[in-house]
Amino acid sequence: MEITVKEVDYVARLARLKLSGQEKDVFAGQMASILGYIGQLNTLDTTVVTPTSHALNVSNVMRDDVVRSTDLRQREQLLDNAPERDGDFFRVKKVIE
């Protein structure tokens, strides 16, 4: 199993992660070693096995679409956690040129 720095670059861009040159080198080696270990799963024949996405026999939990009361103090705290707040808005960089 080999992971190239080019592959690390590609995955880091997908993950929106800026990595240093040194991190890229280290991750390339470590990911190769971990994925190599994970390769042992291929020794199992799973052609007739159904995948498990979680351990419960529960799916599609529904609830009524109702508005619950909003605590104004909580609303303030939510907005206050923003790196940059502008009144009742989150300030971000322009998305569309």
Add this chain to the structure above:
Amino acid sequence: MNEILGLSAAELAKKIRGKELSSAEVTAAFLDHTTACEPGIHAFVTRLAEDALQQAAVVDGKIKRGESVGALAGVPIAVKDNIMVAGARTTCSSKILENYIAPYDAHIITRLRAADAVFVGKTNLDEFAMGSSTENSAFGVTRNPWNREYIPGGSSGGSAAAVAARMAPLAIGSDTGGSIRQPAACCGVVGFKPTYGRVSRYGLVAFASSLDQIGPFSTTVEDTALLLSAIAGHDAGDSTSVNAPVPDYQAGLSRSIKGLKIGLPKEYFIAGVDREVDTAVKNAIEVFRKLGAEVREISLPHTAYAVAVYYILAPSEASANLARYDGVKYGFRAACDNLLEEYENTRGEGFGGEVKRRIMLGTYALSSGYYDAYYGKAQKVRTLVKQDFDRAFAEVDLIVTPTAPTTAFKIGEKSADPLQMYLSDIFTISCNLAGIPGISMPCGFSGNGLPIGMQMMAAPFAEETILRAGYQYQQQTAWHTKRPPLS
């Protein structure tokens, strides 16, 4: 040592309710002791001493006025710092959430408030609960109270160390691949991961949503039952929370375990296990035999694949869950000229090495062309691991194993080799993959004075079986009464 610190949570609650002790003096005793030993251990990211004393005064007032109080009235409790306590910082031991103030309570915190518990602080963890040693905290490592050169386990290392060092009689942790049980084993306390869905995760910062579960730390199994009763049950705020009745976990503890069928999976008693660990667990099994349990060997044939399955599924889920840390609505932001750079730098500077490594692994496994080979394959092998347990529980009521192949390792020993670190969870991961309940409890010490943990697992929602066996074991043994030297 102040005698208050030696009492269990059940004893403290009884004495506070009976006005033999006030919550104010109990809380002050634990807070003072924490001030004395915290510098050498570093179990907490944030202490909540003032708030705790205020809560204690409120409980004392209720009792004085003869009002009814909850099951944990006035009892101090520490909470892992990935669970929200309104108004307090919730950092996940990450730079990216260093200044994040929780705007609301997690569901279990609401429940604990209703039980009149007193919150003494937020405990240290591996960043975003990713790790087995608490070395991955952005705010410094937690040290094992039994020997400060050693790790306390992880990721809930702060919670385990706090209980072991009597900085709190109870603590809350979270367990995704062993993060409650492995530190409990390393620190010589009881740590319990309930069935997936038994305890609401509303307000727990998500790591791997198909595996995460919240659970208690304590020194006695009676306290585990007490705390689990306070936090278990359905919550509409977590769609994976199961709507099933919660039994009175304390009521059944004293029932005999005569005739209980215990299975020992041969895949957990292998050459890679320390001889001292193997011997301690086998001695514990003799105790169960004397109590009338029937012990037999069983097989969980896919055990060896669990770590590989986990290190695809957990990083994949984490890479999706952690996409929310983009520097927009909360957390750290690295200011840049354009939006894409801002995202990349915020995450690159805000996350630590292990978190980045797992985001990379998860993103790789989910990326176009690799999804079926990695994620799809791991989900299928997860089915095989789960089926092993289904078959075993058709034969036995309880499975007993070592919690970890070794006792705690030295700080720094495994930090350079992630794969070796991942393999320290080899015996705890299957339990999360199968969604079943599991406990770790102290069952001996190594020659160098470090605690040894025994793991017990049962079928989904058979928490009572585990607690009953654990309680009966503690009536026969004294390992849980041992305390590290405290200064």
